[in-house]
Structure formats: structure tokens, C-alpha cells
Amino acid sequence: MSEPAYSREIALVDLLDRVLSTGVVVAGDVTIAIADVDLVRVSLRALVSSVSSVSSVSPISPDPVLPAGPDGTP
Amino acid sequence: MSDDAWRLWLHGVARDQVPVAVAGIGDAPVRAVRAAGLCAYVSPAPTGVSGAGELRAHLEDPAWVARTAFEHHRVVAELAAAGPVVPAGLATVYRDDTRLAATLERYATGLTGALDRVAGRTEWGVKGYVRRGPAPEPATTAGGSGTAYLERRRAELTAREHRHDDAVRDADAVHAALARRADAAHLHAPQDRRLTGEPEVMVLNGAYLVQDAQAEAFAAAVRTLGATYPGITLRLTGPWPPYSFVPSIGTPEPDPAHPAGGGLAHAGGAP
Numbered sequence: 001m002s003e004p005a006y007s008r009e010i011a012l013v014d015l016l017d018r019v020l021s022t023g024v025v026v027a028g029d030v031t032i033a034i035a036d037v038d039l040v041r042v043s044l045r046a047l048v049s050s051v052s053s054v055s056s057v058s059p060i061s062p063d064p065v066l067p068a069g070p071d072g073t074p
Numbered sequence: 075m076s077d078d079a080w081r082l083w084l085h086g087v088a089r090d091q092v093p094v095a096v097a098g099i100g101d102a103p104v105r106a107v108r109a110a111g112l113c114a115y116v117s118p119a120p121t122g123v124s125g126a127g128e129l130r131a132h133l134e135d136p137a138w139v140a141r142t143a144f145e146h147h148r149v150v151a152e153l154a155a156a157g158p159v160v161p162a163g164l165a166t167v168y169r170d171d172t173r174l175a176a177t178l179e180r181y182a183t184g185l186t187g188a189l190d191r192v193a194g195r196t197e198w199g200v201k202g203y204v205r206r207g208p209a210p211e212p213a214t215t216a217g218g219s220g221t222a223y224l225e226r227r228r229a230e231l232t233a234r235e236h237r238h239d240d241a242v243r244d245a246d247a248v249h250a251a252l253a254r255r256a257d258a259a260h261l262h263a264p265q266d267r268r269l270t271g272e273p274e275v276m277v278l279n280g281a282y283l284v285q286d287a288q289a290e291a292f293a294a295a296v297r298t299l300g301a302t303y304p305g306i307t308l309r310l311t312g313p314w315p316p317y318s319f320v321p322s323i324g325t326p327e328p329d330p331a332h333p334a335g336g337g338l339a340h341a342g343g344a345p
Contacts (some may be wrong), residue, residue: 010147010311011267011270012143012144013269013270014199014265014311015143015144015147015319016139016164017262017263017265018161018197018318019146019147019161019163019317020163020164025079046332066103
């Protein structure tokens with residue numbers, strides 16, 4: 001168990017940690033910050049478990065493979 | 075759709091214009107908007123994000139968020155493979171090229187500085203879980219008194235608390251050791267067990283910006299630390315575009331009452 005498993009998979013929750021990491025969702029040029037972002041995050045976190053992992057993509061990999069979307073996941 | 079609809083979805087900002095082979099949001103093509111010596115990569119915003127209420131409704135739809143996050147990410151990942159990039163957060167939208175170009179001009183200094191900081195570096199994630207304890211002894215109902223059961227149960231709970239405390243202490247040490255090997259480090263909140271699907275509790279959710287030449291040494295350090303600290307099980311994720319180490323692009327206008335806020339404040343170094 002001490003060996004870290006180098007995962008080729010990206011879990012949605014890991015991605016959301018990053019793309020929502022500021023906790024701010026904005027309209028870049030019009031000063032509209034989506035309020036209640038914390039609430040959105042809470043509801044997301046309660047729900048994303050059903051789609052928490054999709055197959056591999058890597059910014060370094062020469063041929064990243066992406067699913068069409070959660071609907072296309074096996 | 076009104077004239078002031080948000081038409082552009084920003085994926086990220088780089089210095090140079092590179093071909094982008096992958097599609098953007100809704101499988102629409104990605105194109106570049108140039109200004110201030112920078113190159114912003116956008117795809118058409120999906121319909122139905124022309125108002126804050128609509129966008130919020132989308133964000134509360136997990137299937138939409140999952141699909142959109144991966145569509146966004148595949149573009150960011152392609153850009154990161156080509157060179158330094160400042161990834162945009164999810165749902166950073168603009169009304170038109172002119173307004174996006176104005177944002178690039180306005181934040182050019184901060185964006186350029188961020189591109190310099192991430193150049194030649196990659197983000198790695200390290201998650202740590204409480205080490206799984208020994209399987210509880212099977213309950214021996216025959217002849218077992220209620221008192222014995224309660225004592226055994228209490229001992230199991232105590233052992234679990236000790237394992238958790240050990241793992242938290244180890245997580246601090248692991249994070250400190252990894253941060254020393256990185257140019258920057260960031261702690262995300264540990265993920266809820268309902269999301270990880272792991273039997274054990276997450277106690278570390280770190281992100282580390284590591285020089286590419288040090289990537290293998292960093293991975294080796296994770297393995298070594300996992301063996302050194304018995305209380306924690308480590309998982310390495312990545313490579314990631316430097317999501318955790320860039321300013322959020324185009325955060326809201328500064329509040330007139332608090333002029334220091336907004337802009338690239340998240341950068342840790344406003345322009």
C-alpha cells in the first residue's frame with residue numbers, strides 16, 4: 001500500500017479541484033461573479049460521484065484520449 | 075440571444091499562437107485572440123450561458139459540468155503540451171473579442187509573469203489517505219459477552235482515531251518535504267470520501283509545481299515518502315497543466331469600496 005499508484009486516469013473531482021480552485025466563476029469582462037459559489041460547489045460535490053472518473057488524458061502524452069463526455073464513458 | 079450574450083469561452087492564455095487540434099466546448103473549434111503580445115484561446119460559449127442564472131443552472135447540472143470540464147481541459151492540456159499556459163478557470167466567458175483583448179491588455183503584466191513562473195514546469199498532485207488498518211477480528215458471538223463486544227468495539231474506534239492522527243501528522247511532513255522539491259505548492263481541501271470512492275479518509279490533497287527536469291525525482295520522492303511515513307498512503311496524479319498556480323483570469327472588477335480587490339489578486343502578485 002505504500003507504493004503510489006501512478007494513475008493515467010483523471011478523476012473529475014481532481015479536475016474540479018483545479019478548474020474551480022479559486023471558487024470563483026466569472027464573466028471575465030462584465031463584473032458578474034456568480035454568487036453563492038460555495039453552494040454550487042457543495043451541490044456539485046454531492047453529485048459528481050456518479051461521474052467521478054473518466055479515462056485518461058495527459059498534457060504530456062502525445063496522443064491524449066478523451067471521452068466524448070460523461071455520456072460516452074464506458 | 076441578446077446582444078450582450080457571452081459568446082467566448084476562454085480556455086487559457088499563452089504567448090505564442092500554436093495550432094490546436096482538439097475541439098473546445100461543445101466540440102466547437104478553438105481559435106486564438108491576440109493582444110498585448112499574448113494569445114488567448116477561445117471557443118464559442120455554449121448557448122444558454124447568456125445570463126448568470128442560466129450559467130448557475132448549468133453549474134448545478136453535474137453531467138453538464140463533467141462534460142464541460144473535460145472539454146475545457148482537453149484544450150488546456152493541449153496548450154500545456156505546446157508551451158507555458160495560464161489556464162482559465164471553468165466558465166470564464168467574454169462577450170466579444172474586443173472585451174477579451176482589453177482584458178489581455180489590462181492584465182498583461184500579471185499574465186506574462188505567470189507564464190514565466192510556469193514555463194518548463196508541470197503541476198503534480200499528491201493525495202494522501204489514512205493507511206488502512208488491520209481487518210477487525212471476526213466477531214465471536216459464541217460465548218462473547220456484551221461487555222467484551224463493547225470493549226473490542228471501543229478498541230477498534232481508538233485504533234482508527236490513532237491512525238487518523240498519525241496520517242494527519244504524516245501528511246504535514248510529506249507536504250513539507252514535497253514543497254521543498256517544488257517551486258510552488260498549494261493545498262486543496264481534502265476530498266470527501268463519497269467522491270473519492272476510497273475506503274479511507276483523505277488527509278492530503280496537495281498540488282506541486284515541479285521543474286520538468288525534476289519530474290522523475292519528484293515521483294521517486296513520493297514513493298520514498300510513502301515508504302518512510304507508515305501512517306499514510308500516497309497517490310500521485312498528473313501531469314497537470316498548472317491550474318493551481320496561476321491567477322484567475324478576469325476576476326470581477328474591483329469593488330469601488332475595496333479597490334485593492336479583484337483583478338489578478340489571486341496571483342499572489344497583482345500587476
